[in-house]
Amino acid sequence: MTQMKFTTVLGVLLLLAIAPIQLLAQKSYLDDADHALYKEEKYHEAIEMYKKAYVKEKGRDVKAEIIFKIGESYRLSDQTEQAEVWYEKAIIAQYADPVARLHLANMKMQNGKYDEALVEFQKYAADNPSDPRGKLGVEAAQKAQTWADNPTTYTVEPVVLINSEFYDFSPTFADKRNDELIFTSTREGSTGSDVSEVTGTNFSDLYVTQRDKKGKWSEPVLAGGEDGAVNTDASEGSATFNSRRNIMYFTRCEVEKNGYKGCKIYQAQKQGMGFGTPEEVMIASDSAVVGHPAITPDDKILIFASDLEGGQGGKDLWYIKEEGRNQWSAPINLGPEINTQGDEMFPFVRENGDLYFASNGHVGMGGLDIYMAAKKGDGQWGEVQNMKAPINSSANDFALIYQGNENRGFFTSSREGGRGKDDIWEFSEPPVIFILKGEVRDIETGEPITAAKVELVGTDGTTAEMETRSDGTFEFADKGNGEYYISPNTSYNITVSKNDYLSAKGKETTVGLDESKIFAHLYELQPITEEPIKLPDILYEFDDVKLTDQARDSLEVLYKTLVDNPTIVIELLANTDSRGSAEYNQKLSQGRAKSAVDYLVSRGIARERMIPKGMGESNLLISDEEISKLATEEEREAAHQLNRRTEFRIIGTDYVPKPEKPEVPDMEDSGEQ
Template structure:
């Protein structure tokens, strides 16, 4: 029965996005043509590209048919390339509706017309259509009304966020991405190795799932001459013939958190890297982390003492929520605590990542999202409370799912996954070029131990970190690929790095980490060739080292521009008497120039409680005696802009903006 078949088909379409569209209508007993049957079957199997070709053949016969135009538009809307094409068909479907016609599109055609406008960033047109649709929907259709309201919210969010579009370059990693889903990027310190998750075909994955993709496995790729090489499987100790996904890797590349699909529909595991460089078998995290519900992603703080993760366990705010667990003295994880309503919503929150500066990046379907998932950031205030999450804006976020945001260690870039239009597959991995680096409270030291003697391995070289008095507080074995090492040192302190071979110091670096929290990487190449190795076996030379005859040569490395790059200082000779004293002085390019948020100006001085919601508000007076009140001092404009977004709701009627101040106008606290 023709119309009955269409009703069932429409029920399938709208039920697939949680919109119920079955209504009582009279049944037409006419039969379907072969093309109609084939098209409907393809649609029900979600083979949209096949279905759209068949429906367009039917449309050639009936170009003004409202129902067929609707079905063509729906198929286009569900392809990667056809979201703009869908608009014309939905517009025709809506305009050609007639009273009591069996060829009419369903009322939901208005919803999908608005959805097509929305996916093409035509937010105003979408809101206009949704307003008309609201007047037509029966009030007892709660689910339909809810979906219309939710889409309207996202469109209105899009209108607001688009007004402050960021000048950021978004780059598709074409060498990495495939026609399948690629996501969850993890990057090393110098951005030469990328770990990610993909649903492409692999050696252990030969059977496709229901959605025409393979189960997920973890892959890695290395960059040679600025080009990403062909990705390869991460290894049998991590991957299996089932589902694995990368969710976190530590800065020293020794600890990885993995999501595995198991009897609980998803749990979190941890894998440790061995001294051989191989990864150990993944071990499930404790019962305070994994439950009978889903646990999907996790990350550690830089000190490894806190685990942030997502779960849809009972007691949350709805869907997946973000939780935190503290590491106990016995090495196990303590009870999980929900981050609360400031972070979690009744929608899903996913893919948390804690940056070294304390910012929590995550994605959410709630808050002021313009897409399915949007990337947001939040940080704790002096009262240890999370700030209201800030939407990272366009073009980082899109009307599609954007998730798994990972800033690079140098703060200049970020990597994330997105299902936005124009990608190679279901989701692609992208790199963002930030106009200014993210503020970082750590200095990174990275480099290589270069050994030319075959019978000497990098395991024989140890790195110790000490204070200026020589008290050693940490040791590190550079067991990474290609003999590389990476160390993260907290700012505001001075350190001595001791490179030891055969229990003797062969190289020392003094690092004075500045207080301003900017980022600078110093790459050290320590060369051990035959001359050095033979010298260390000479008793006279060893005695000189024991007596401490290691000269100090000073080199100062400063960033020459606001766009910080790696500063490479190479000890390329074989003179083991030389040590390196490196001062990390991360100042702004323009001496004395800082950025701040100007709150307001006043002819008279304001009461000290005027800004009671903000701490450390300061002011200065100009030559005319006017008072200028400002908040925060930042090295880079990007930092001030992000902070402005966090506080702008506190001043709905004020015109606050980012401004520059200098040492002459830096003022006193408002007290």
């Protein structure tokens, strides 16, 4: 679907604007070839004429020009491989216009030769620094290779039952259930007996197919039957429907003996399986070419492609606003954020208002690419984003539609793997699924804990809970109804609890994630016993009760335990080694235990939940006798360090916070007399 496609469907709405060509020593035998190429768009005929003219012509410059024009004819007839060959020949023949190298680079892009295209774009940019197409081409070649090597999660495949060996493109849903598809085709059986001298196929018509309950598409037939209301001897194509699916807007390009008369947008009322008499949507003067209609979900804005004056260059996207029944505003250009010096066509507006369209002017992978711009307001859309591979390819990709709010739909592509020249492909994006799973174990024995309660609280207001299995595992996945516990763009607080164990808490978030992910957690619960629980080493200033910075970090473990378990009451035990007097060590340990409690109180823990208790040297882990038998001073010092420890013991699990006392206003400040 390049120039040929637009000749078939949109007449003079060309895909690529033909660059001005200096006609060197115009000869009469070139007249017919030039006329076939530029006036009648008979590219196959032009190729043969130019090849004959080349043999007869003697002048070097004219021969180079003919070679270039052969390349043009191949490019405009969508024969990119041959076009690449002839543009290279034109450069070798020293054709003067630098556009030959630009076209060569673009053909290499469409043929998937990104490395070679990059070289040609770099040469063009160096020779033509004022032309932005060179720099854009360099960027496109670099990004295209990256996108091809790192495709998105979309899957694509051709719709075999719909496609033919001819041109099949521009699908649109024709019913609210999205089980009826109308598309454009040049297949055999189309209305009228004339054959396009441009494509060698029938003029295009609109076809319809239905999908059964098993998802199988029926044999396509002419839309509206053979009553001639919609399909005529002209070319019809690129349709869309309003939200009620009872009005179809479509493109019709009238054909005359010597070429195309022009393209307009029509609307037709759906009547059962047929249509009423189409009426022209009055948009512009007869001299303008308009086509590719798309309508917003509220039916208030009709977007279309046109070469109207006042655009950004090439074919632009424009829109008109409804001002009354069958009354529309003057055309409004979508602006430079959407439109480029190239061509923008085949618009589609999704249910959420986002705009999708095809362009060869934005950075892409070759030929036409499909782009998306998020809705910002009525007639306003945001930054343009390339849909990347595999939606886009080095071939022409265009006319994308979504199936309602689902992440699936259809588009058209001329890539390999199809059945004909252009084919309808379907795409789908696997749903983004998040699963939270984990395992709960006893921190001391390592054994799995059965029937531990795992609770989730999401920032979206959802809650869920389940118990661990016999092997200590849990999994928040599918609820069984197609929905999932873990939602996108949500953060969760996780609480794991079990009788006779301290609770554990965690956090998880899906905010900012656009790919499926499994979150795995291991929770090790501390059993509640009468035995003290050792904390990480808590260091104090030498011979002092003052906490060091490291001690505060060590107390973070106890702080988190108290926060996660708001009903427990503890005894905080500070132990010393045996050096120094027993009385001194008792006083020192009591002071250190109190310092630890004071610090935790400063962090917001209620003082009544913690009882500081200095143990002095009364509870040595390693006796002086055992220490004296150790071989080295280093070993003996390590043993003393083990005795200098801080522990806590749980002495209650039923703490109830005291209710906060309400503030009593000062009567003098209350304003009362």
